[in-house]
Amino acid sequence: MSLSMSDTPDQRSETRMSTGTRSARLRALFEAPELFFFMEAHDGLSARIADTAGFPALWASGLSISTALGVRDSSEASWSQILDVVARVVDASHVPVMVDGDTGHGDFNSARRFTRQAERIGASAVCLEDKVFPKMNSFVGDGHELAPVGEFCGKLRACLDARDDDDFRVVARTEALIAGGSVAEALERAHAYADAGAHAVFIHSRRKTAEQIAEFAAAWRERLPLVIAPTTYADTPTAEFRAMGIKGVIWANQNMRAAFAAMSRVSRDILAAEGVVRVEDDLAPLSEVFDLLGYDELAEDERKYADVELGLR
Ligand code: SPV
Ligand code: MG
Numbered sequence: 001m002s003l004s005m006s007d008t009p010d011q012r013s014e015t016r017m018s019t020g021t022r023s024a025r026l027r028a029l030f031e032a033p034e035l036f037f038f039m040e041a042h043d044g045l046s047a048r049i050a051d052t053a054g055f056p057a058l059w060a061s062g063l064s065i066s067t068a069l070g071v072r073d074s075s076e077a078s079w080s081q082i083l084d085v086v087a088r089v090v091d092a093s094h095v096p097v098m099v100d101g102d103t104g105h106g107d108f109n110s111a112r113r114f115t116r117q118a119e120r121i122g123a124s125a126v127c128l129e130d131k132v133f134p135k136m137n138s139f140v141g142d143g144h145e146l147a148p149v150g151e152f153c154g155k156l157r158a159c160l161d162a163r164d165d166d167d168f169r170v171v172a173r174t175e176a177l178i179a180g181g182s183v184a185e186a187l188e189r190a191h192a193y194a195d196a197g198a199h200a201v202f203i204h205s206r207r208k209t210a211e212q213i214a215e216f217a218a219a220w221r222e223r224l225p226l227v228i229a230p231t232t233y234a235d236t237p238t239a240e241f242r243a244m245g246i247k248g249v250i251w252a253n254q255n256m257r258a259a260f261a262a263m264s265r266v267s268r269d270i271l272a273a274e275g276v277v278r279v280e281d282d283l284a285p286l287s288e289v290f291d292l293l294g295y296d297e298l299a300e301d302e303r304k305y306a307d308v309e310l311g312l313r
Contacts, residue, residue: 023124023167026057026096030169030200030225035242038227038250042068043085044092046255048292051093057248058093060086060123062100063137064256075134079105079114087121096124098171098250103133103147108155112162115170119162125169127202127227128155130176130189139206139231144179149189153196160197171227173202183215190220200225200247210236210244217244 020028029036039055041047042064050058063073065085071077083099090097099118104111110133115126129135130152132145147155152172159170172193176186190201201224205212210233217226225247230236241249262282269279290296 021124021165021167022094022096022122023119023165023169026098026124026169027167027199029056029096030247035238035246036248038098038248040064040250040252040255041089041093041097042256044088046259047089047092047097050255051095052292055095057095057124058089058097059250059252060089060097060099061252061256062102064253065100067256067260073137073140075102075105079110080117083114083117083121086118086123090122097122098125098127098169099123101126101128103131103135104128104155104159106133108151108158111155112158115159116162116164119165119168124167125171125199126159127171127173128152128159129173129202129204130193131179138175138178138204142180144175146175146179146181146189149192152189153192156193156196156198169199170197171200171202172196172198173204173227175204177203177205177207177212177216183212183219186212186216187219190216191223194224198224200227202227202229202250204229206232209233210240213246214240214244217246220245 036056038057038059039050039053040061041050041058042061046064047058060082062077062082065082066073066077069077069081069085086097086099101111101114101118105114111128118126130147130149132147136143138144156170156172163170172190174186174189174193176189177183186203190203193201201220203213203216203226205228210230213228213233220226222245226245227248227250228241228246229250229252230241231252238249266279266282270276273279
């Protein structure tokens with residue numbers, strides 16, 4: 001499929017979702033009965049591509065943004081560095097953006113500063129996880145220490161109170177299963193986060209199957225919208241997630257990994273061949289790049305704005 005600005009995000013946004021702010025649209029997605037997808041974005045280009053492809057919402061992934069910055073997903077990037085990228089993601093897209101807030105980058109005060117800034121740059125949700133700072137990516141190692149429940153509930157409250165816009169969502173993510181805890185422990189934490197006022201719960205698992213997710217969802221009984229990121233259990237059909245009552249499915253890192261694979265291959269091949277002929281067919285034509293970024297539109301605007309005859313004497 002070729003991506004094109006003639007099928008602009010503006011036009012598609014109108015058909016995919018009605019009017020209102022992005023945060024109101026995300027809230028509506030969470031409150032509607034249907035399952036929906038968040039596509040990962042880690043810079044302006046990946047955001048524009050995912051939006052143009054038709055996804056209704058974006059996930060500004062900590063892992064993918066860190067990787068694109070050339071650092072590890074272990075709180076190495078500062079929160080302002082992450083939000084600088086999120087600003088590019090928001091700017092390049094028209095759909096709601098949920099920001100991976102990690103632990104909130106410290107205590108309740110760092111978390112609420114992060115949340116307030118995320119809202120001000122135009123994000124529509126922040127997702128906070130119940131680990132201690134500095135965190136490590138959920139797929140790496142076994143050192144996933146959980147924050148005390150009361151402390152994390154306070155952090156959620158601080159972030160909820162820091163919002164200006166009621167529609168901005170605060171999503172609570174429990175890493176209980178990642179830390180080796182039981183489904184019962186994950187449920188206990190999730191219920192506490194719901195009591196604290198979270199708008200949705202992200203239950204994360206790194207098992208190869210969705211069994212724990214199914215068990216969690218059955219006991220949860222749709223108390224709040226449930227969000228998952230099926231990275232390790234990606235072969236579970238989406239129909240099964242629908243049957244479990246899952247609301248939001250995050251494709252958390254696929255754009256970054258696609259770029260990683262393609263760039264690795266192209267760099268190796270060009271070096272080996274001492275030329276680009278062999279890889280040329282695998283590359284996006286520049287015309288497609290210019291199309292996506294709306295170069296035609298700029299030419300039109302130049303005619304409209306560059307030299308205006310105001311009729312002044
Ligand atoms: C991310 O995309 O940064 C996430 C999801 O937090 S995961 O990498 O699965 O922890
Ligand atoms: Mg993350």
